[in-house]
Amino acid sequence: MQDENLFSDFFQPGFVPHELPQVAELLRARTYIDALIALFRGGEDEVFVRLIVLREIGARADAPRWSPQDLQAHFAYINQVKLDTVLKRLRDYGLLVWDSDEQMYGMAEAGRVALSSLGTMLQFAEGDAELGYLTSQVAAGQSLGQVSNEVLLNLLARLNELYADFEAALESQSEFQIRAAREKLEKVWQWVEKGTDVIRAVLTDETTDQRVYQVAQSIALAQARMLRLTSVFHRRLSELASQRVHLGQSGLSTTNVADWLRRQTQASLAELGRDLILYHPEPHFVVSDILLDIAEFEICERERPDNSVSDMPQSAAAQEVGAVEAERLLAAEALYDELNQLAQLGAGSDLPDAVLAPTYNETAYRLSLLSLLGDAEAALEKSVVADIVKLPLRLEAQTELYEPDHPEVASISAGRLHPL
Template identity: 40%
Template sequence: MSEQEDNGLAEFFVAGVEPADVPQFFPLFAAKPLIGAMIALFRGGDDEVMVRLMVLREIGLRAEAPEWSPRELQSHFAFINQSKLNTVLGRLREHELLLWDNERHLYRLSSAGRMVLSALSSLLNFNTEQDGEFLAAQIAAGAAVGKLSPEALAHLLARLAELEEEFSQAVTSGSEFRLREAQTRLEAVQKWMDKANEVMRDLATEGLDDTTWKLSQQIGQRQSKLMRMSSVFQRELAEISRQQVHLSHGGLSSSELAAWLKQRTVDELVELAAGQLTLTPETTFILPDVMVDNTEEFVARDLPNRRVSAMPAPSEVEYVDDIALDPPYQLAALVRLLSGLDEPLTLADGIVGGGFSDASYRLSLLSFLGEQNVDPELAPLAHLPLRLCWDENFELQHIGRDEIAAMSGGHIEPQQEKNT
């Protein structure tokens, strides 16, 4: 590195840091000649770069006769201005992309120039939508010659992470069109992922260093997550299909209508919407909170004698903690009926009357007979010396009155005093 270049690069760093001491620059410094060739090839305006690339590619494509005489170049590039062609050839020679043989007066492509063209041709075979295929091809090529770059694996891993995020966003959006687009994208991704898997399996059998092995494991995990997205897409699309609205008896769905509208041009959409849409002006206030504050200040300043309404004073209210409630009339009537009972009373005569709800309530009250720990309102009933007995045959007795058709047989009888 020249002293001028060293000083120019040092301007990018803080004081006290030498560019040669930065580890991230080591591989770039080692490839300085090749990087310089690429800089020379791509420096300048777009038109100049395009002409240089075209000339260099044409020179490199003649495989059967890789050496060119000046006359052959002039004839082959007759459509280029002669002075401009000489300028391009001179720049390529200056930066050693083209080599000139003084003895035989022939041009030929240098090793650096052929490497640049080879990398460029690989890149041009893929479009921006095939970036994953390009990365997989780089890994396969590196593995074939035994020079697998961890950087290539890292780029592939990063691309898989980006795809996973894109697919997750498509699922989160709930849009049928985004889901179908992501599903199609996943099918295309599957092809080059299979190729990458084959390469990774072959490399695993040959042995990998720690860094490459770690990256390979992470790539495998990412690919597994992407493969599971296929079932996620199908599940989400099935859910959307169940929620589709059919607009006619012929089975036209809202999704089909939306897809048809997406295929229409802007002019066609304008024609369809003509006379069908109504525009309603919406009042929009700028900074409404500020306007409210200004309004309050205006009212307080300019209307000093405004009438002020006040709420009347609260009335005196007597607060009570407990309100005595009368017990249900069914309870009081049942206590009066059973008080002083000295002979058995059939269950039907004791509870039936007034309707089904009254009879049900009286029957539930009989369960408290003989209980000790009861509420005060139930104490008069619970302390009666009575008990409820059910018939042993469990047969239903016909009642036929007061909403009771039949009920289990039983009777209420006085408790026998125990001999002491």
């Protein structure tokens, strides 16, 4: 029975809170919400003891009913007075049922629901728990044909938050932030893949509600954007690696030095700078607001590993360009010269004619370069690959295969290069 005075202190006079759809939906599940309130109200130690007792009682599947003697023997490690208090609270709030005829305790429906929810949450205690938990909820609802619009909206919001964080890392141009963001993307990627299968099933179900269908479409678009980020992170880190400055023949780079400095204490940094800086630097070209934002991030928000190696790496000679890298550079330059002539003439070419080379490896490499034509991210690089990407040519690939008369290439995709 609904309590008319339940929200009397929170809403304006004359307003009926029970007429709100949000309130009505919560009141329908009031039994289960009251059970969770009973579990989690109070101090942290009280809550943990209640959860321990309830989980142990619910875990005995072969004999689900407990006598008071069974409980005393099983929970001998808990103070007897405290155990009685916990059992009374669980019984009073409908998580446990007491059979006075048989003098036995049993799990109530609300207790089973609370344990099930808690068990699902505990499975995702590591990694990106929120994304994994939300994806599991969507998958469970889809398998039962009851996908919750609220859970879908929460999943969409989390995907958008992650994408915004990844974009911020890319815009920062910080190698450390980009690496941390890429590691986080790899951790959550398994849930994105599982969510893709679930959303595909929701979109192909003809009985899906229109609101759920629209949110599922938005989730599919968000997942597609996340998929694109994998290549963007790899390309941006490659750009940063090409800009890395090596310190003479020591084998060290500016990244090694920056990483080592980040792991030093304030005292050691002060000792390093002693007698080196004779006056306080005043960089007037730095905007104070931006400087403050960066300092706040470095001091307060950056996640640092608990166990980190702060020793400088051993010095070693800088690596020379290997034969494979040199061969690829020559192959890319040769391909650029050929394609540049086509672009200047405004002529097209069949894909096999533009790609085929004396060896299979060179042919495969040339084909991979052609697949980057028109890629806006790759065009930002300063290399011969970027020059190829910016050529006014468009690749039109076909599903058919072409079988050339070649000693190492048995077949290749048919297609054509068109001038823009």
